[in-house]
Amino acid sequence: MSSIPAGRIIRFALLSFGALMILAPYIFMISTAGKTQSDIFTSSLALIPQHFYFAENFAKAFAKVPMATLLWNGVIVCGLIFFFQVVVAIPCAYAMAKLKFRAARLMMVLVMLGLLVPIHATALPLYVAFDRMSLLNSYISLVAPFTISVFAIFMFLQFFRAMPDDLLHAARLDGMSELGIVARVIVPNAWPAVTAFAIFSVVAHWNDLYWPLIVVSKQAYATPPLGLMYFRAAEAGDDYGALMAATLIITLPLVAAFLLAQKRFVEGITMTGLKG
Amino acid sequence: MSALSLRGLRKSFGGNAILNGVSLDVEAGEFIALVGPSGCGKSTLLRILAGLDHADSGEIFVGGRDMSPVAAADRNIAMVFQSYALYPHLTAGQNIAVPLAMKRLSRSQRLPLVGSLLPGQREIRTGIARDVREMAGLLKIDHLLDRKPGQMSGGQRQRVALARAMVRQPSIFLMDEPLSNLDANLRVHARGEIVELHRRAGVPTLYVTHDQAEALSMADRVAVMIGGNLLQLAAPEVIYNDPAHVEVARFVGQPRINIIQAQAENGGVGFEGIRLALLEKVANGPVSLGIRPEFVKLSPSGRSGLAGRIERLEFLGSEVIAHCRLDTSGYSVVAKLAPHEARDLIAGMKVGVVLTPEQAMVFGPEGKRLRIADTAGARQESAYA
Structure with a gap:
């Protein structure tokens, strides 16, 4: 029998306990998704459902709300937000990290200030503006406020600062314009940063309830968390089993995407030999 | 007419004078080593020459043409960097092809998908591939063309960097301490190779180094720069035997x-x-x-x-x-x-x-x-x- 050092057992136990604490709600959600209504409201706390009710709950989840529309809206909104954020932030961060211009310091201050202002502070004026432009209940109102991400600028800025200047000098001597450098040198080497940012951005906007709740009142434009709101409403009653099934459905793409991106992310970090 | 001439170049960073009026002439086919201790301004001079930085005052002429209004990309000056500065995401072959692609293909032909459908680009790309192979053969790096910089040794990267600089047949060749990242044995070997390549290509070369042995052994003429001043420009023997300034005498010679x-x-x-x-x-x-x-x-x-x-x-x-x-x-x-x-x-x-x-x-x-x-x-x- 191989003996495992006590220290290692303790460390492992501590980590397992922590992981379990964090995973518990999710696990309980999976369990509840498989329970009948009466199962859920029993006084005992059971992890394994008495009757497996998964199929029925999932069927109800798909029937009560247009799940496909919700997921599609989520993909569209998150995709557009992420796309515009990257398109805006990469050239901006490149200019601030590597080009010398007079307003560089001012821009840095503005970015820092931008990091300090939460969406909640600007929500009302934005809402009024979208209302005046009759843009409520549209993808534009869902996407537009997030297209310029100071967080992305800040993150890429840190990443680009570490890129060797000689690489850019070489590119300029090879005949590339500044935009050419961004497209041909910066972007291909920025994948680790882009992937890392993608995780932050997509998770934040996929799960966002606050902003969609403000600008969207029609189901056709509802994002997944907003869809769950409709679910909870009067028509579904207190059907927690189906609600949990629906929650499981909308979190699954995120979990899957995160696992995939994580693999790429690690690869990205280990494969870039920037000191080339 | 000199292949390259610098007239009274001055540069200072925040009140710190880096170059105090440097004038220098490089004749056609000449190999000049610019040598001096770290921080003497030689790399700054090279960057100004390449158009990557601007001098506060002074003029640069390449083949009699004033270079001050010309952008770095259009000066036809190639440079080998100390860190080699190869594009990490491209293979060696693609790295070497970049300057040719930028020069020969039009903006629309360079576009990722659309470009490959445009007329005429296939012939150009074949020509580029041929030139890359030829250059690779000259530098004996044929077998490395499909590798990325991360998979190559320092000496191999240095050769790829040389190939990338030479492939477009520049009018001036700048080298910024290209051998300082190599181990001692390889360095001595690479010295001989660079001199040989220079002799074959005949492109006027300005070679920056802080290693006096490199400067004396490789160059036709050595320019000694100390504290932003070009103190002496002469043949290696003269620099050693007949220094014009005490700093030159002090810098050159071991011990x-x-x-x-x-x-x-x-x-x-x-x-x-x-x-x-x-x-x-x-x-x-x-x-x-x-x-x-x-x-x-x-x-x-x-x-x-x-x-x-x-x-x-x-x-x-x-x-x-x-x-x-x-x-x-x-x-x-x-x-x-x-x-x-x-x-x-x-x-x-x-x-x-x-x-x-x-x-x-x-x-x-x-x-x-x-x-x-x-x-x-x-x-x-x-x-x-």
């Missing part, structure tokens, strides 16, 4: 030249029994006396020369370096001896230190070289810059 403070009096220089007559008129006062270590001889009997003591002996195989201290003045003097001359010497012994006066060089209070009158066998090369 370093012995510099002794002496007094100028009535048109002559005296130091402990040595007397040299000066050709130029100099005010009485302190001057520097420089004697290369190979012109310092030690007399074990102590019968000739100045009384001194050996502090340390370094055996280097083909030569022995003796560090001595003079008794009366307390100066430390280094002598470079042949092993047979050093056979009877041991550290700590008293010796006579013979400073060969006819080989001595005199530098004025500001460091400028002062000529000595008629010393037997003194070098009288006219190439004094």
Whole structure:
């Protein structure tokens, strides 16, 4: 029998306990998704459902709300937000990290200030503006406020600062314009940063309830968390089993995407030999 | 008309003068090494030349054409960087192809998908691939073309960087310490290769290094730059044997030249029994006396020369370096001896230190070289810059 050092057992136990604490709600959600209504409201706390009710709950989840529309809206909104954020932030961060211009310091201050202002502070004026432009209940109102991400600028800025200047000098001597450098040198080497940012951005906007709740009142434009709101409403009653099934459905793409991106992310970090 | 000429280049960063009016001419096909200690402004000079940085004042002419309004990309100047600066996401072959693609393909032809559908681009791409293979063959890196920089050794990356710079046949070739990241053996080997490639291509080259051995062994002419000033530009032999400035003498030569403070009096220089007559008129006062270590001889009997003591002996195989201290003045003097001359010497012994006066060089209070009158066998090369 191989003996495992006590220290290692303790460390492992501590980590397992922590992981379990964090995973518990999710696990309980999976369990509840498989329970009948009466199962859920029993006084005992059971992890394994008495009757497996998964199929029925999932069927109800798909029937009560247009799940496909919700997921599609989520993909569209998150995709557009992420796309515009990257398109805006990469050239901006490149200019601030590597080009010398007079307003560089001012821009840095503005970015820092931008990091300090939460969406909640600007929500009302934005809402009024979208209302005046009759843009409520549209993808534009869902996407537009997030297209310029100071967080992305800040993150890429840190990443680009570490890129060797000689690489850019070489590119300029090879005949590339500044935009050419961004497209041909910066972007291909920025994948680790882009992937890392993608995780932050997509998770934040996929799960966002606050902003969609403000600008969207029609189901056709509802994002997944907003869809769950409709679910909870009067028509579904207190059907927690189906609600949990629906929650499981909308979190699954995120979990899957995160696992995939994580693999790429690690690869990205280990494969870039920037000191080339 | 020179292939490249610099006129009075000045540059300062935040009140710190980096270049104090540097002027330099590179003739067609010439290999010039720009050498100096770290921070002397040589890399800044190279960047200004390449168009990556702007001088505060001064002019740059390439083949008689004023380069100040020309962007870096259009100067047709190629550069090899110390870090090689290869694109990490491209293979060696793609790296070498970049400058050609940027030059030969139009903007629309370079577009990722659309570009490959446009007419005429296939022939151009075939031509580029052919030139890349040819250049790779010349530098013996054919087998590396499909590898990325991360999968190559330092020496291989250096070759790829050279190939990328040479492939577009630039009018000027700049190299910024391209060998400093290689190990010592490879460096000596690569020196010979670069000289050979230069001879074959005949492109005027400006080679920046802080390694005097590299500069002296590779270049047609050596430019010594110290503290933002170009102190001397001459053939390697002249730089070594006939330095124009005390800093040049100090920088070039291993071990370093012995510099002794002496007094100028009535048109002559005296130091402990040595007397040299000066050709130029100099005010009485302190001057520097420089004697290369190979012109310092030690007399074990102590019968000739100045009384001194050996502090340390370094055996280097083909030569022995003796560090001595003079008794009366307390100066430390280094002598470079042949092993047979050093056979009877041991550290700590008293010796006579013979400073060969006819080989001595005199530098004025500001460091400028002062000529000595008629010393037997003194070098009288006219190439004094």
